[in-house]
Every structure is written in structure tokens, then in C-alpha cells.
Amino acid sequence: MEIVNYFKAKTVEEAYKKLQEDPSNLIIGGGAWLRLSSKTVNTAIDLEYVGLNQIKETENSIEIDAYVTLREVEKNEALSNLFSGIVNKGISGIMGVALRNLVTVGGSVVGKYSFSDFITPLLAVNTEVVLYKAGRMSLEDFLKLRTKEKDILLKIIIQKEEVLGYYYKMKKTGLDFAVVNVGVTNTLGHLKIVVGARPSLAAFAVKAMDYVNNQETVTDEVIEETANIAINELKFSTNSKASKEYRIELAKVYIRRGLKEVTK
Amino acid sequence: MKIYIEVNGQKKVYDVAPDEYLLDTLREDNFYSIKRGCDNSSCGVCTVLMDGKAVQSCTLLSVKADGHKITTIEGYQDEAKKLSEHFGHQGADQCGYCNSSLALTVHAMKDEIVKPTNKDIKEYLVGNLCRCTGYEAQHRAIKLCLEDDE
Ligand SMILES: Cc1cc2nc3c(=O)[nH]c(=O)nc-3n(C[C@H](O)[C@H](O)[C@H](O)COP(=O)(O)OP(=O)(O)OC[C@H]3O[C@@H](n4cnc5c(N)ncnc54)[C@H](O)[C@@H]3O)c2cc1C
Ligand code: FES
Ligand code: FES
Numbered sequence: 001m002e003i004v005n006y007f008k009a010k011t012v013e014e015a016y017k018k019l020q021e022d023p024s025n026l027i028i029g030g031g032a033w034l035r036l037s038s039k040t041v042n043t044a045i046d047l048e049y050v051g052l053n054q055i056k057e058t059e060n061s062i063e064i065d066a067y068v069t070l071r072e073v074e075k076n077e078a079l080s081n082l083f084s085g086i087v088n089k090g091i092s093g094i095m096g097v098a099l100r101n102l103v104t105v106g107g108s109v110v111g112k113y114s115f116s117d118f119i120t121p122l123l124a125v126n127t128e129v130v131l132y133k134a135g136r137m138s139l140e141d142f143l144k145l146r147t148k149e150k151d152i153l154l155k156i157i158i159q160k161e162e163v164l165g166y167y168y169k170m171k172k173t174g175l176d177f178a179v180v181n182v183g184v185t186n187t188l189g190h191l192k193i194v195v196g197a198r199p200s201l202a203a204f205a206v207k208a209m210d211y212v213n214n215q216e217t218v219t220d221e222v223i224e225e226t227a228n229i230a231i232n233e234l235k236f237s238t239n240s241k242a243s244k245e246y247r248i249e250l251a252k253v254y255i256r257r258g259l260k261e262v263t264k
Numbered sequence: 265m266k267i268y269i270e271v272n273g274q275k276k277v278y279d280v281a282p283d284e285y286l287l288d289t290l291r292e293d294n295f296y297s298i299k300r301g302c303d304n305s306s307c308g309v310c311t312v313l314m315d316g317k318a319v320q321s322c323t324l325l326s327v328k329a330d331g332h333k334i335t336t337i338e339g340y341q342d343e344a345k346k347l348s349e350h351f352g353h354q355g356a357d358q359c360g361y362c363n364s365s366l367a368l369t370v371h372a373m374k375d376e377i378v379k380p381t382n383k384d385i386k387e388y389l390v391g392n393l394c395r396c397t398g399y400e401a402q403h404r405a406i407k408l409c410l411e412d413d414e
Contacts, residue, residue, distance in 0.1 A: 006282035096391010098318040
């Protein structure tokens, strides 16, 4: 990546104004993913001085600012006590501490990385994003949003619900990307299933969720059927990491394990 | 762009390009203990401490270090000497290319975790690759070093 100018904004307004000035201007988080790109950026806009670096716990939610690093989120105690700790667990499987100390929530959410070990657990719990212009929306809607408008992620908001959670990242080596990752949650009897790195972006297995949530009890047979519905409705494909067939087999196993774990 | 960094307690001013990485800025200033391996955030040999936290200097833009404290292994000579003695005795050292980054990461771990367990050590050091040793000997050396501190 080539950067012509570097601008440390003092306010979000200032950052937003600068962002609109040139098509190649962008917000820089930790800069780790951008580093790997071959982009030429006119002005990289840094949010260090904007004050978006807090994790706040309110009565009903955890609010995490966009400039907070993934390591800070991983170490947050309040969050680790919620959802069986799956958000923290997802992060802890990303590379090493020295990278997690650099990469930010903003870069990890806005990047919408299909392999993300942050987005899959966030989607499996109740997460919203807050953007400077587009405002507040569910993470699910944000992931589907296709717009050319450049915006700034200010924070994410995670509802403090009573959730039992399961998250598994299947990877071939310690520092690798996921071959497939699965998040399953049980919010007071309501089950959610999310599968990421298929290799496309994390998504709910909607039909499988409808099926399992309409059963009286979650027996082994119901779990088997739910996993079958999920792998048939979600799109899996082949890339250099793994074949479509292998991903389907893995997803089925981890969906089954997840459902067992959160319903036992 | 002018940036102001404290390196090992010494105030420094560097004139850097907006897309220059800290690894290059510091090596140009003769901090050769910081190594370049993969140069793409994957191996950890370029690790330095920023405000006490381990970060990869090949990935950290120098402008992002402006106003912060950077520590290289030169800033922890005594502690590094102790660890390197254990490394020697345990056969945890071959080419030595990964040592300074490993020692800095161990320092950051000690600051962050009280009495790290075997699991803590393994998880904390997963990003520090060593092409020579196979990690077991390093793990023993680090454990002994931690025991010395108790
Ligand atoms: C070598 C390597 C391995 C990795 N492995 C994994 C892995 O296994 N699992 C995983 O989940 N992740 C992995 N990641 C991704 C990492 O966890 C981060 O998600 C990624 O680096 C982006 O974070 P960043 O702060 O570096 O963003 P940047 O690189 O700074 O930015 C990424 C994008 O987000 C935009 N952006 C940043 N902040 C904002 C904001 N506030 N508002 C609007 N736009 C914004 C930028 O303009 C850019 O388009 C890996 C990254 C690297 C470099
Ligand atoms: S040289 Fe920086 S992580 Fe490999
Ligand atoms: S001793 Fe050679 S890379 Fe670690």
C-alpha cells in the first residue's frame, strides 16, 4: 500500500469531511489488512485522537468503539462472562498477540472478511453497528449492505442477553485462516446457527434455525436433521484452503457439536 | 512527517514517509536487534513493545508510533541476558534470529499475566515463529526464567 498523506483527525466530523475529499481517501484502523493491499491512498485518516477507544458496559449492553484493538476486546472480562465467552474465544484464535494488539474493531467489521473469526461469533449474538452517517443497524443488515457511500464505523453494540454459546474455528495450522468456522447460540431457548469461511462471509442458516426452533425438544435426531438442512441451504465452495465437499463435512460436524453443547 | 518517539527511554525525532513501517525506521537508526522475517505480519520476529505491548514493527506504520514509547531488546539487556542463559542451557537457541522478539514477548506476557500457566505461555507465544528449535526447549527455558522471578 502506498500512502501519499497521513491525517490524524481530531473529531469524527473532520475525519468524515476528509474521507469525502478524494475517492481514494480511507479510514485506517490498525492498518494490518491494508498493508497487504496494493492500493494507492491519497490520504489515510487515522482515528487515534478522535476518542473512539473505549469499551463501555451499560446495564443492557457492551459498547465497543471502532478504534479499540481486538486484543482489548479479547481481554475484556465483562464480555468473557457473556455468551460462554465465544466473542473472546473467536479473537484468541487470530494469529498472535502482537497482531491482535494492532488490529481494530473498525477494520475487522468494515472489512467484512469472509474468514473472520470476529464476525461469526458477533453475528451469533445480538450485535448492532453504529455508523456516522448511516446510523444504527443490525450487524446482519450491515453485512448485506452494498453501497458506494463511504462512512465511518463508530462502534458496535452487543446486547447483554442470557446466551449459551459455542464457537469453533477449524484451521489447518496454528496461525492459519479458518477452513470453516461455526457459531451456535441458545438465547433462552432460541437457537441461532452461523457458518463463516465457507469460504464466503458468515451467514445464518435460516431454514435450519426455523426448523430447530419449531421443535418441542432438541433430540439427537433433530440435531442431525438441523445440521443437514443447514449444509443444504448454505453455499459452500472450493478454494486453495479446502474443497467444497470437505467444508460441508466439517460444517455438519461442528453444527452438530454446537447444538449439542448449547442445548445440553 | 516528523514523529516523536521514545526508544528505550531516549527521545528520538524521525522524519518518516506516511507509508513507512517502524521496522524500517528503527533499523535505519541502527536497531539491528529487530529482525525482518516474513514482512507480512505472520512470523513475529519483528516484534517490539509499544507502551509495553508486543506489536509487529513490520506492520505498524511509523506515524502510528508518534507520541508512544517503544522498547527493543536493547532496553531490557539484563532480563534478556538471564533468558538467554536459560536458552543456552536448554538448547533453545540455534541461529538466534527469533530470540530478541521472543524475549520481548515474554516480557510483555509477564507484565500482562500473573504466574502464566503452560497453556498461557503457549497461547501467548503462538505468533513467535522459530525456524530452528521446535519450541519445546524454548518453553522449558521460559518456564525456568519465570521460576527465577518467583
Ligand atoms: C496476516 C494476517 C492474518 C490474519 N488472520 C486472521 C484470521 O485468522 N482471522 C480473522 O478473523 N482475522 C484475521 N486477520 C484480520 C485481522 O483480524 C483484522 O480484521 C484486519 O487486519 C483488519 O483490521 P485492521 O485494524 O488492520 O484494519 P485496516 O487494515 O486498517 O482496515 C481494513 C479496512 O477497514 C476500513 N476501516 C477501518 N476502520 C474503519 C472505521 N472505523 N470506519 C470505516 N472503515 C474503517 C479501512 O478503510 C479498510 O478498508 C488477519 C490479518 C492479517 C494481517
Ligand atoms: S517480519 Fe513482521 S511478522 Fe514477520
Ligand atoms: S533459533 Fe533460529 S529462528 Fe529461532
